[in-house]
Each structure stands twice: as C-alpha cells, then as structure tokens.
Amino acid sequence: MTVGVLDYDDALASFDPVLGLEVHVELNTASKMFCGCANAFGAEPNTQTCPVCLGLPGSLPVVNAKAIESAIRIGLALNCSIAPWCRFARKNYFYPDMTKDFQTSQYDEPIAFDGWVEVEVDGERFRIEIERAHMEEDAGKLVHAGGVTGRIGDAEYSLVDYNRAGTPLIEIVTRPIRGTGAKAPQVAKAYVSYLRDLMLSLGVSDVRMEQGSLRCDANVSLMPKGATELGLRTETKNVNSLRSVERALTYEIQRQAAVLASGGNVHQETRHWHEEGYTTAGRSKEQAEDYRYFPEPDLVPVAPSPEWVEELRGTLPEQPQLRRARLRQAWGFTDLELQDVVNAGALDLVEATVAAGAGAQSARKWWTTELARRANEAGVDLAGLAITPAQVAQLQALVDAGTVNDKLARQVIEGVLAGEGSPAEVVAARGLAVVSDDGALSAAVDAAIAANPEVADRIRDGKVQAAGALIGAVMKDMRGQADAGRVRELILAKLA
Known part of the structure; x- marks a missing residue:
C-alpha cells in the first residue's frame, strides 16, 4: 500500500526532515511503580493486579524507590541534569486499558532533563539533544479477538489485561532533531539502538522490543528547503523493532512529501505502523493542555539528595x-x-x-x-x-x-x-575423544583404500587432493573421531 508517496530522493530534494523521538522503557523492578504487584511479563491475564493499579476508590499509591534509582541512573547516563525536586502529575485521558482514566506521569517537573547522546551512521556523528526523561506508569493491554489480524478493525470483541497497568516506565524525549537529511531514518534507528544497549548495560530493563518493554513513538515533520518554521508533525505510535523505526520514518517522509508537493496539508495526528510497509491515521494529536495535567495529590514530591545522585553516578557502567x-x-x-x-x-x-x-x-x-x-x-x-x-x-x-x-x-x-x-x-x-592411535587408524586407512581402489590409484598417480575422499571414508567409519591430520599422513605414506 504505497499509493500517495513520493520517491525518497525526490522528497529529500525538496524537504528537510525534522525528527522527534519518544522512547518508552519499561523498568525491570520486582514490583510495579506505585504498588506491590509483581512486575513480570507473561503471567495469566489479570493475575498481577490490586486496588492501587486498578485505580479502585480509596486506594493510595506509594512510589517504588528502586524505580526512582533507575530513573536517576538513566538520566545520568544520558548526560542529563537531575532535578533536586520533582513531582508526579495526573495526565487525564480516556484510557480504555486504564481503569482510573488518567495516567500518573510527570509533566513540567521531570526527574531528568537537558541531556544529550551521540550516535554514528556511516562514519558521521550526530548529536541527539534530550529534552527530558520522566517517570510514569504503563497502561494495560487490549487484546482484540475474533478477527484475522489481531487488530481492532476486524475484531468481534476486545478484552483487557491489566497486568501491565502500573508497570514503571521511563519516557525519554528528544528535542527536535535537525540536520540529518537523507539519513534521518537511519539516525533514528541508531539512536533507539543506542538506548537499547545503554539500558541493558545499566541493567534497568530487558528492552525486549517484541514484548513492548522498549517502544518508540516516532515523530517527523518536513520543512521546505530554506524554510525556518517547523512543519506539522505526525507521531507513529509504539514502533517495536529497530527495522520498523527506520521503515516507518522512511514511509512517513515519503507520504508527507507527497501531500505537501500536491498542495495539501499534513494533519497533526498519531499514526499506526503496519509491517506491510505503510502507516494509517489514528487520532488527532492532542496538545499538552488537552490532557488537563495537575499535580498528583496522593504522592509526595521526589527530592533526591546530591549525595545520593553522586553515589548513583559512581555505579554507571562503561558507555x-x-x-x-x-x-x-x-x-x-x-x-x-x-x-x-x-x-x-x-x-x-x-x-x-x-x-x-x-x-x-x-x-x-x-x-x-x-x-x-x-x-x-x-x-x-x-x-x-x-x-x-x-x-x-x-x-x-x-x-x-x-x-x-x-x-x-x-x-x-x-x-x-x-x-x-x-x-x-x-x-x-x-567416548568422544579423537582417536590418534596409529594401529587403529592404519587399519581404518587400509579398509578405506581397499574399498576405494580408483581413488587410491589417483593418489598413486600424484593427485594428492583425492586423499580427501579417503579421509572422509575413514572419518565416517570411525564416527568422526579419527585424527584427520594423522589419517592424511598415513594415506600419503601408504600411497604416495
């Protein structure tokens, strides 16, 4: 389904892509972000829940200290500043897989901010500016059943698994990434790969993209050559493989270029990536104010001491x-x-x-x-x-x-x-040891020569390379346990 796309080279001849990448990392803490439920993948649906992660009335969350520690270590590894004081907020939105209809996240006061990393593509280095790395909880999971694709479009009904609700997340958000040109999709892939390797080295996540413990929301907009104002962006949601990050952005660049080249307008929206090689429209993309953020009244602020931050800095592994x-x-x-x-x-x-x-x-x-x-x-x-x-x-x-x-x-x-x-x-x-005893090997060589007289004659005529066939016969006879080098020596000694 590639109707309505511009050739990639033609797209880059007229437009400059600008990227924005939001990477969600599920932490591997033993329990969830705000409750004591087990934080593990693959359990029977709805067996890892409690009143807190189900958002039942009267339940009160408590922050997971290990998740705070992991968030600080991630921020330090991304060259971020660590906030001496920050707090959680409620992000209000209709979540069909979150019973309380809001997500406990961080808004204007993230725990880590103003960082950077560098990635390399084809020998060229690109600096990626990190705007923030903030803490939040994951939503549950919808299972669309009764259809062929497993997607909501042809499903007969949907089921909800709340096991994932409340899983600790770190969302790492870049500033607009400019100047990547035709390499934009490869730079995005390299960046997500860098984060995956970094999280593994830190030991804070298993980053299994196929299981959703590392997901990328890939934003891209196009600017006409010579322009200074950013274009309207699309956000391709929950891309869960490195290859798909590259492919989804390549397609979106081509699609947006075709829209703009024909005089149309790009709509600010979320889009869904299909592994067949295209994206489709999701919902119109909200602005921050649409989420009606306000401070979470049930959680105290987080205020890591400078001494603790420096102690955690000392635990960082080699990049x-x-x-x-x-x-x-x-x-x-x-x-x-x-x-x-x-x-x-x-x-x-x-x-x-x-x-x-x-x-x-x-x-x-x-x-x-x-x-x-x-x-x-x-x-x-x-x-x-x-x-x-x-x-x-x-x-x-x-x-x-x-x-x-x-x-x-x-x-x-x-x-x-x-x-x-x-x-x-x-x-x-x-009994797998190689046999190097000359008596046993000599007998096996004699048997191979007797069974393959034509090959033996070729070796006698000076065609030494034919010894390979006799070596193979000996090895087969001795179940691969003969010393092949010694077998060759014996064959040549007997025939050449």
Missing part, C-alpha cells in the same frame, strides 16, 4: 560505544565481526568466555553459530542456555588440545546442555 571500541581493538575483530556478536546478544558472553581462557575468535564462533542456533531452537536467549562461558572456554581448550574436533565438540555441547556434566565429563562418558 556501550566506548566498551565496544575497546573490546574490538583488544580482540582484533573487524567492525562486522563485532556487530555479529552484538546482534546475537553475545557481547557479555564472549567477554566472559575470553576471560575464562578462550581465544576471542573461538569464543565468537561458538556463541554466534552453534550456540545461537540452539538458543533459537529452544526459544531462549543465549544467556538462558544451560552452558556457561567457562564451559565454552573448557570446550575450546579440548579442541585446541586435539582431544575433540569441531564436529565432536558439537556433540559435547549437546551433552552439556542436557545436563551431563562439564565438557571433559561429557567427552569421557560419551
């Missing part, structure tokens, strides 16, 4: 970009190799495996290939596999010592994952 640059240099990886590790979610695991004694390339190989495949089959993260970095390092030590080869090592991994013990114990119990 993800600096850490990656350091590890890439230490490990001798190319940019692509390091990106493979990052994309697999294996950076911490590879680092721990190297620290346990494995070579960097070997650690990368196991975590991004065999172990990544097994994690995908099991439907778990790499860190959720029943094998530790130390065990992977032990496995590689067995390979380096010639005790097992790569093929046998995969069987060792299978045994470790099955709970059969350490790599060495699995090798012993399953």
Whole structure:
C-alpha cells in the first residue's frame, strides 16, 4: 500500500526532515511503580493486579524507590541534569486499558532533563539533544479477538489485561532533531539502538522490543528547503523493532512529501505502523493542555539528595560505544565481526568466555553459530542456555588440545546442555575423544583404500587432493573421531 508517496530522493530534494523521538522503557523492578504487584511479563491475564493499579476508590499509591534509582541512573547516563525536586502529575485521558482514566506521569517537573547522546551512521556523528526523561506508569493491554489480524478493525470483541497497568516506565524525549537529511531514518534507528544497549548495560530493563518493554513513538515533520518554521508533525505510535523505526520514518517522509508537493496539508495526528510497509491515521494529536495535567495529590514530591545522585553516578557502567571500541581493538575483530556478536546478544558472553581462557575468535564462533542456533531452537536467549562461558572456554581448550574436533565438540555441547556434566565429563562418558592411535587408524586407512581402489590409484598417480575422499571414508567409519591430520599422513605414506 504505497499509493500517495513520493520517491525518497525526490522528497529529500525538496524537504528537510525534522525528527522527534519518544522512547518508552519499561523498568525491570520486582514490583510495579506505585504498588506491590509483581512486575513480570507473561503471567495469566489479570493475575498481577490490586486496588492501587486498578485505580479502585480509596486506594493510595506509594512510589517504588528502586524505580526512582533507575530513573536517576538513566538520566545520568544520558548526560542529563537531575532535578533536586520533582513531582508526579495526573495526565487525564480516556484510557480504555486504564481503569482510573488518567495516567500518573510527570509533566513540567521531570526527574531528568537537558541531556544529550551521540550516535554514528556511516562514519558521521550526530548529536541527539534530550529534552527530558520522566517517570510514569504503563497502561494495560487490549487484546482484540475474533478477527484475522489481531487488530481492532476486524475484531468481534476486545478484552483487557491489566497486568501491565502500573508497570514503571521511563519516557525519554528528544528535542527536535535537525540536520540529518537523507539519513534521518537511519539516525533514528541508531539512536533507539543506542538506548537499547545503554539500558541493558545499566541493567534497568530487558528492552525486549517484541514484548513492548522498549517502544518508540516516532515523530517527523518536513520543512521546505530554506524554510525556518517547523512543519506539522505526525507521531507513529509504539514502533517495536529497530527495522520498523527506520521503515516507518522512511514511509512517513515519503507520504508527507507527497501531500505537501500536491498542495495539501499534513494533519497533526498519531499514526499506526503496519509491517506491510505503510502507516494509517489514528487520532488527532492532542496538545499538552488537552490532557488537563495537575499535580498528583496522593504522592509526595521526589527530592533526591546530591549525595545520593553522586553515589548513583559512581555505579554507571562503561558507555556501550566506548566498551565496544575497546573490546574490538583488544580482540582484533573487524567492525562486522563485532556487530555479529552484538546482534546475537553475545557481547557479555564472549567477554566472559575470553576471560575464562578462550581465544576471542573461538569464543565468537561458538556463541554466534552453534550456540545461537540452539538458543533459537529452544526459544531462549543465549544467556538462558544451560552452558556457561567457562564451559565454552573448557570446550575450546579440548579442541585446541586435539582431544575433540569441531564436529565432536558439537556433540559435547549437546551433552552439556542436557545436563551431563562439564565438557571433559561429557567427552569421557560419551567416548568422544579423537582417536590418534596409529594401529587403529592404519587399519581404518587400509579398509578405506581397499574399498576405494580408483581413488587410491589417483593418489598413486600424484593427485594428492583425492586423499580427501579417503579421509572422509575413514572419518565416517570411525564416527568422526579419527585424527584427520594423522589419517592424511598415513594415506600419503601408504600411497604416495
């Protein structure tokens, strides 16, 4: 559905895009923002609720101290100033998935403000100004049933799951991002990726975009070349993958350019992203005054002391970009190799495996290939596999010592994952050690030569590369446990 869009290059020839990104991060605190209900994904619907998060009359909220701590650490990591005094407000709006019909949020007094980060796209650095990072609670979740798409348009009815209502959220809001030109969608993707990595390094969220614990509302407007006044913006809501952030903004730039080029007007509205590659109109976008904010009367202000803020500053980890640059240099990886590790979610695991004694390339190989495949089959993260970095390092030590080869090592991994013990114990119990005894190998080589006389004749005629076929026959006969190098030596000694 690409009717009514302008070619991207043509759009950028006439207009300059201006971005505004609002990223919602669900915190991984044990309990919700204002009550003691469990804060966990995937529970049976409406089993993690209480009078407070359901907004029942007479219930009183209490601020989650751990959420305040996480908010301050996030603000510091974003180079923000931390407010010495701030408070919550009621954001009034019809929420079909929030029983109290308002959201407890922060309005003109956020806990963190005036920050910045830098991202890199194709070797060019872009500074992203952060206006604010404020605390709020998430709404519940609507489940549209009875239709084909799972969307409200063709649903027969909708159900409400209030488990998510009251989940602690940090909303990170940028100032207008200008000067990105044709790279605007890539800059937005890089920024959201940066925030995802930063939140993981801080340990404040699992940032699973597919589960909604990190979501991006992507705003964009277009300015005619040479203009100084910002255009009307659209806000594409709840984009939940890095690829979709880039695609949604690319489409909106093309769509808005087509509207403006034809003499029309862009409407300030929310829009919904469809993975088929287009957006559709949602509702007209409210201004702040439409929410009728007023201070939350049931919560005391938050006033973090300077001493506490500085104490939390001391807990900040190394910035993800600096850490990656350091590890890439230490490990001798190319940019692509390091990106493979990052994309697999294996950076911490590879680092721990190297620290346990494995070579960097070997650690990368196991975590991004065999172990990544097994994690995908099991439907778990790499860190959720029943094998530790130390065990992977032990496995590689067995390979380096010639005790097992790569093929046998995969069987060792299978045994470790099955709970059969350490790599060495699995090798012993399953009898997986490589056979290097000349007596056994010589007998297997003689049998292979006898079974493949034509191949043997080719080797005798000087075609040494044909030895590969006999090596394969020996390896098959010995279930992959023969020392391939020694087998080759014996074949050539007998025939060449």
